[in-house]
Amino acid sequence: LGINWLLFLTFLAGCAGVAWTGAAFKPGEWYKSLAKPLWTPGNWVFPVVWFVLYILMSYAAMRVAQLPESGQALALFTVQTAFAALWTPMFFGKRRLFGGLIVVVILWLAVAATTLEFMRLDQTAGLLMVPYVIWATLAALLNLQVWLMNMTGPRGEK
Amino acid sequence: LGINWLLFLTFLAGCAGVAWTGAAFKPGEWYKSLAKPLWTPGNWVFPVVWFVLYILMSYAAMRVAQLPESGQALALFTVQTAFAALWTPMFFGKRRLFGGLIVVVILWLAVAATTLEFMRLDQTAGLLMVPYVIWATLAALLNLQVWLMNMTGPRGEK
Numbered sequence: 001l002g003i004n005w006l007l008f009l010t011f012l013a014g015c016a017g018v019a020w021t022g023a024a025f026k027p028g029e030w031y032k033s034l035a036k037p038l039w040t041p042g043n044w045v046f047p048v049v050w051f052v053l054y055i056l057m058s059y060a061a062m063r064v065a066q067l068p069e070s071g072q073a074l075a076l077f078t079v080q081t082a083f084a085a086l087w088t089p090m091f092f093g094k095r096r097l098f099g100g101l102i103v104v105v106i107l108w109l110a111v112a113a114t115t116l117e118f119m120r121l122d123q124t125a126g127l128l129m130v131p132y133v134i135w136a137t138l139a140a141l142l143n144l145q146v147w148l149m150n151m152t153g154p155r156g157e158k
Numbered sequence: 159l160g161i162n163w164l165l166f167l168t169f170l171a172g173c174a175g176v177a178w179t180g181a182a183f184k185p186g187e188w189y190k191s192l193a194k195p196l197w198t199p200g201n202w203v204f205p206v207v208w209f210v211l212y213i214l215m216s217y218a219a220m221r222v223a224q225l226p227e228s229g230q231a232l233a234l235f236t237v238q239t240a241f242a243a244l245w246t247p248m249f250f251g252k253r254r255l256f257g258g259l260i261v262v263v264i265l266w267l268a269v270a271a272t273t274l275e276f277m278r279l280d281q282t283a284g285l286l287m288v289p290y291v292i293w294a295t296l297a298a299l300l301n302l303q304v305w306l307m308n309m310t311g312p313r314g315e316k
Contacts, residue, residue: 010233013268017240024252064229065233071223074232075168078219082175082241086182089247094182103178110171156296 001063001122008062015054018085025092035149040142053132060082060128064118073117080110087139097147104140121156159221159280173212176243180208193307198300208283211290218286222276231275238268246298255305260283262298269294 027043041049061077066071070116083106115133119126185201199207219235222228241264248259273291277284 007229007233009236010230014233014236014240017237017244017261017264020244021247023259024248024254061233065229067229068226070229071165071225071232072168074221074229074236075165075172075223078172078236078239079168079175081236082172082243085240085243086175086178089179089251090182093247093251096182099182103175106175112272157313 001066001124003048004062004066007065011058011061011065012054014081018081019050019054021085021088022047025088027092030095031092034146035144037142037149040146049135053135056128057132060118060125063122063125063128067121070121073114073121076110076114080107080114083107083110091143093136097143097150101140101143101147104136104143108133108136108140143147159224159282162220162224165223166216169216169219169223170212172239173216176239177208177212179243179246181251183246185250188253191248192304194304195300195307198304207293211293214286218276218283221280221286222262222284225279228279231272234268234272234275238265238272241265241268251303253300255301255308259298259301259305262294262301266291266294266298 057077061074064073084105086098087103087107090096090103111129111132115126115129118129131136215235219232222231222235241261245258245261245265248254248261268289269290273284273287276287
């Protein structure tokens with residue numbers, strides 16, 4: 001499977017839309033004031049990791065999109081795109097710790113299902129999605145723990 | 159092309175992620191206070207129209223996803239998903255009238271390109287996207303006019 005630049009850049013354009021939510025809704029004083037687990041990554045880690053993941057997932061989707069029978073795999077890729085775009089406004093915009101948790105759990109399911117479908121069609125594409133599965137797992141665990149640690153606080157949600 | 163329920167419901171799940179941004183970022187007092195053109199639809203129109211569009215676009219994508227060579231069309235569908243999810247948080251969340259305009263112009267381009275690709279692969283799918291093109295055009299014009307009418311106001315952006 002060769003490089004199809006038009007496909008790659010189209011998927012990357014979709015990722016740019018998702019990235020834009022991250023640029024618009026940044027962690028600020030509110031996030032700083034939340035209780036967080038010790039293993040919470042520094043703020044700078046998030047855009048760096050996402051940048052790498054956008055490249056990997058766009059390349060993986062580019063490969064899959066060149067294969068026959070890839071409709072279901074790309075439909076799942078659309079679902080993870082929508083929920084990845086939703087998480088940041090929900091968490092940093094609306095400051096809903098539990099709402100963010102629901103979204104990131106759905107995101108995790110969508111990423112896992114996309115990865116399995118990619119793997120079935122093209123092993124390389126599937127493997128390129130594995131870092132995203134790991135990151136989505138960490139993000140879900142972090143959101144869960146932040147929700148639990150701030151449930152009773154003055155800024156937390158009940 | 160028959161109905162493939164799994165494909166249809168997967169695309170609809172992506173739309174649900176987009177719809178969630180609309181549910182989370184509602185027009186409130188701020189939007190009410192903006193100067194708006196006379197032809198601005200009532201608030202109730204937006205969720206009704208979007209609901210219909212989600213059904214139509216999911217059905218169209220379901221048809222296209224069953225065809226060979228549909229990779230580029232579905233990649234474009236991913237782009238419109240991302241920018242549709244971005245618009246509401248940008249406009250109603252960040253209250254950026256000009257930022258929203260940029261997003262809705264990119265959204266319009268993505269919807270138009272998706273429709274052309276769908277049309278090329280399956281005329282029915284293309285026609286099912288036409289209401290979305292019309293709606294995106296209206297949304298872009300409304301955002302443009304709201305931006306122009308509120309540039310110099312106390313709550314407007316320069």
